[in-house]
Amino acid sequence: MHTLLLLIIPIVFMTIVLFLKGKTAGYVALTSSILSLVVSIIVAIHLHFNGYFDEFNHTWISSFGINFHVGIDGISLILVLLTTILTPFIILTSLQKETENSSTFYALILLMQAGMLGAFTAMDSFLFYVSYEVALIPIYFICGLWGGENRIAVTLKFFIYTLAGSLFMLVSIIYLYLQTPGNHTFEISEFYKLNLSSTQQTWIFWGFFIAFAVKIPIFPFHSWQPSTYTTAPTAGTMLLAGIMLKMGLYGLLRFVLPIAPEAVAYWNTFAIILCVCGIIYGSVIAMRQNDLKTLIAFSSLAHVGLIAAGIFSMNVQGIQGAMIQMFNHGVNAVALFFLVDLLERRSGIRLMDKFGGIASVNKRVAVVFAIVMLGSVGLPLTNGFVGEFLLLMGVYQWNMYAAMFAGLTIILGAVYMLRLYRNIFFGEISDASRSITPMSMMETIMSYKLVALIIVLGIFPNLLLNLSAPAVTKLLNLIANHSTLTSAL
């Protein structure tokens, strides 16, 4: 029942928020997101200590065998926690400044949260698809209404791109539905039991792969991403980079790996090569960026490429690494965008070459930025390290050379992040840097919390790893037991 509560809270509060005005709307939305956080922590405690699988199942459209079936297992839990932890931060960041039409803005954020939680908890593939798409509508309007220049073309491209991918997923889902025996069902666990031939698996694999590759995004399906991240308002970018793209990675784990393992074992060479290309491509382009948001967008492309490569390597290290890195990447991305927003709010610009010497103007910002940056680069004892280490280990077990190239992400990441840090925080103090006034109370608290998350998860990664471990083992067993899969693993 807690899972249902998680979905109901944002929707109920959304309707309330619609009738409010100004900052009140934001505070009510914040209350809602904190309530969701509390509920999700209760679910986590239940699941971890009592092994209690929280679910809710109710017939939705009986003639099609569609159920409103939501539940939280270990894999869902990490992403649900990510969503509920980051949403308050996103709302708080937006509360730092005035937003036009704030009631609509916060209502859309809550609707988006509901959609994403729906996708992460759905145990029914139809429900998953619907939530996956529903989350797209609010982000479209958030980017379109509050975005920067050229927003109309950019958001339309983003929308069509993502929807185009997911429609192929719909075809695959309907196909799988028709393969289920007897009265057909959309239940995901029933899909796991299907005995698909290798041809069938290949088609299913591609149907899902295109959908998720656009969402993640995997090179060369990424072309919507940098422009959308740059154009979107900060809250929108945080939602996209922090949470929404994890829907694609989650989909790989939930659908592609267990349903079409043989096809994955066959096609993962191709997929991992694409991922590794994305890693290098994203990093190299990030090195030449001047706009901070665009730079982080490209670095994000590199980071998620590594996560996807870990998933496709199909071993326990790769998948566990993906689980923890999905969470960490969300935290780091939101932290980075928060800091960029902080600089932009004060100086009105976010171009790297206009800044300089902030370290001697505002030490606190410099220290916080340094820690977040190191987390993103993957320095040991920060959260980024554990995830990337496991991922690289997973990819290494699959193929040494792939791991060699994928490992460049750490070196290249250090190159562009340190360049960014040097240009902004050291050197001569520029005019823009002088305007960086001290952090407000709320900003200080938020940045400390983010820094705490980064360090705590870097030192105690088991907090997360233990939550997902049983589910990952189960997933791997499922893949190994798949009857058609013989010598591939």
Next chain:
Amino acid sequence: MNVVIALTITGILNLLGSIFNYRKITPLLSIIGLAAAIVFNAMYWNSNQSFFNHMMVMDNYAVAFGAICIVLAAVLIIFYNRFLGEDDHHLPEVLSIIVFSVAGAIVMVSYTNLLMLFLGVEILSISFYILAGLKRKDLGSNEAAMKYFLMGAFSTGFLLFGIALIYGTTASFDLSAIAAFVKLNGAATNYILLGGVLMILVGLLFKVAAAPFHFWTPDVYQGAPTIITAFFATVGKIASFGAFYRLFSLCFAPIASEWSGVIMVVAIITMFIGNISALQQKSLKRMLAYSSIAHAGYMLLALLSPNYMGASAILYYSIAYGISSMAAFVILHIIQTKTGTDEAMGFTGLAQKNKTLAFITAISMLSLSGIPLTAGFFGKFYLFSSAIEGGYVLLVCLSVVNSFISIYYYFKPVIESYFKNSHTDTVIELKNTEAVLLILLSIATIALGILPGFVPSI
């Protein structure tokens, strides 16, 4: 056959309105007549009653399709009241023509005899020719009427020729007799029968505006008064599909292998021509006309898989498409009369001027493009499921490609109304009845999207 009788009496009473001078109450009279027809119609649910020596049957299929047509016509008449322009002294006649055409639609979805099919098509079409030319002083409207009449008469010729050929081989107009003959003899060598099927196919494809028989559609839809276009695009299309599906699933399903290839090719061409031409249009009315061609392409998918819930799928899609299309055309009409343009720029800044109208625009456009939680999405889902079950996976993939092409043009009015600021200060206000009706339409769109179980399977 109370439904047809009720409708006919309403139509005649409306006509008398001009003579006995009660034209002011004719809209009310028509609504009451249509309401009575809905009640009579509903009473036939699950009755399977047959009429006039097996000329028509009120099975659930007929009742369901009849209900959509009547409801949409009633909605249209309520809106029509507002849009009286130069022709308002012809109000009773126009209303009676609309009501008569609904009677034609009822016949088209409930026939069990090819003669009744022909009669129904004629009643509907002749009413439509007149309605298209309603703006007598407008050149476009005249062109529309003329074009529609010539093309329509031509296609009816094909239909009639096909019926004659089928009568020639099966010696019957009765659907069950034809079905029995087809089942017994097949068609592999019976070229006259096949010729008849093909002729009927051509005639009906004309009526549903499928490519390559679609050339009349954009001009007629654009020339006719917008509110009448709404009627063509919804009731006209739904009734034609009702007739189409009924004939091909009841009679010609056993020889589906002979004609399914034709339908498949036509469906693919229709979707691509409709969607790609719609991309290019500046006039939203013309864009909606092309999009209605594209929707005909999707609906043809249901014809291919009659054994797998095809009827329910086409019914659900018709409802979803009918509601959203009606809303879209009505909004377009309101905007057009206020701003004087039917291009997307008429919608610019609509969200600031009238939030309700902007919201309804967004809902109906999202539904037409098939975004989840709207009726349009579930309609597509239903059609795609039945087509995949029938084994047409590749065809569904092509429809999917078309689906996302269509987003580009359906989002134009949404983008204009939400993301751009208005340059003019025209006030756009709704009357209460219109606002209520439009809101009801969008509530229905969302409700059917969330709980599609409301629509019964047939």
